[in-house]
Amino acid sequence: MNEFDLIQRFFTRPVQGVELGVGDDAAIIRPGIGHDLHVSTDMLVEGRHFFPDVDPFALGHKTLAVNLSDMAAMGARPRWALLSLALPAVDPEWLGAFARGFFALADLHGVALVGGDTTRGPLTLSVTIVGEAPAGRALRRDAAQVGDDVWVSGELGAAALAVQHRLNGDQGLTEAALEACRRRLDYPQPRVALGALLLDCAHAAVDVSDGLAADLGHVLERSALGAEIWFDAIPSPACLGVKRRPYLDALLSGGDDYELCFTAASSERAAISSLASAAGCRLSRIGRTVAEPGLRLLDADGNTLPLRSHGFDHFQD
Numbered sequence: 001m002n003e004f005d006l007i008q009r010f011f012t013r014p015v016q017g018v019e020l021g022v023g024d025d026a027a028i029i030r031p032g033i034g035h036d037l038h039v040s041t042d043m044l045v046e047g048r049h050f051f052p053d054v055d056p057f058a059l060g061h062k063t064l065a066v067n068l069s070d071m072a073a074m075g076a077r078p079r080w081a082l083l084s085l086a087l088p089a090v091d092p093e094w095l096g097a098f099a100r101g102f103f104a105l106a107d108l109h110g111v112a113l114v115g116g117d118t119t120r121g122p123l124t125l126s127v128t129i130v131g132e133a134p135a136g137r138a139l140r141r142d143a144a145q146v147g148d149d150v151w152v153s154g155e156l157g158a159a160a161l162a163v164q165h166r167l168n169g170d171q172g173l174t175e176a177a178l179e180a181c182r183r184r185l186d187y188p189q190p191r192v193a194l195g196a197l198l199l200d201c202a203h204a205a206v207d208v209s210d211g212l213a214a215d216l217g218h219v220l221e222r223s224a225l226g227a228e229i230w231f232d233a234i235p236s237p238a239c240l241g242v243k244r245r246p247y248l249d250a251l252l253s254g255g256d257d258y259e260l261c262f263t264a265a266s267s268e269r270a271a272i273s274s275l276a277s278a279a280g281c282r283l284s285r286i287g288r289t290v291a292e293p294g295l296r297l298l299d300a301d302g303n304t305l306p307l308r309s310h311g312f313d314h315f316q317d
């Protein structure tokens with residue numbers, strides 16, 4: 001199978017909402033009147049972002065999911081994607097499963113694959129996602145304000161526990177809990193609906209890909225603020241039962257959750273709480289922003305807990 005057969009067979013489908021899709025030198029897209037385009041790209045590298053034996057269907061899902069999550073964090077509706085692949089060899093079965101995982105999630109969100117690039121090389125997957133939002137509206141990292149509530153969607157730490165189990169062995173999880181954690185690692189659910197709803201009531205947002213401490217830290221830095229976070233309020237995975245201290249690191253520094261962390265005025269509490277069912281996830285208020293820079297983690301008695309590790313950094317030793 002040559003490169004063009006491969007693109008034709010696995011990645012060319014009739015698409016809607018596109019002036020010109022896969023097959024020309026460039027795709028042509030047309031944003032809705034009165035909308036800004038939001039553009040972002042995210043790459044997954046074998047051995048770095050996923051284990052070599054990962055299920056290709058799950059990998060197809062995740063390759064798109066991590067990009068949809070960036071759109072969610074802006075409050076943008078994802079619409080068009082470009083997919084660049086480096087493949088060590090052509091394995092039709094593997095590619096078929098990968099494409100099915102990719103398109104299943106794309107269809108769920110009405111995203112059209114409009115182009116990409118395909119080359120031989122160490123397994124690497126990169127998506128460029130284009131979304132849109134009403135002009136001038138976005139959940140920017142630099143827009144948090146002093147006295148905002150800090151919120152997080154869903155539950156944190158499950159994906160990191162699955163990774164720790166794989167790398168370091170038993171984490172004291174039941175078989176069912178381990179399975180639930182693996183599912184969160186393999187099939188992150190980008191909070192696209194939530195992001196769009198938050199445009200009306202939140203100030204700033206970020207998706208939690210590198211751990212809560214690091215990602216909230218980006219918002220605080222951009223907004224020139226600090227925050228206090230209440231450890232007991234951080235939503236840990238229901239499958240773990242009682243929250244225990246050993247999970248502290250997974251909660252705070254564990255990546256791969258793809259939940260949204262956002263800030264909003266306290267006057268929006270009721271409005272935000274009421275979004276949970278439409279957004280399809282829990283929403284937890286976990287702290288508040290303060291003028292003094294830095295992130296402080298507090299226990300139930302108001303004592304400061306150590307914030308040792310920070311999020312994942314590819315170039316840190």
Ligand code: ADP
Pocket residue numbers: 007011012021022023024025026083084085113114115116117118
């Ligand atoms: P060019 O020679 O201009 O770089 P290519 O031969 O790389 O074009 O690609 C041919 C067409 O197939 C282009 O429209 C490109 O966007 C599309 N394409 C290539 N790889 C992929 C892929 N993995 N998924 C979707 N479309 C792809």
Ligand code: MG
Pocket residue numbers: 116117118
């Ligand atoms: Mg090309």
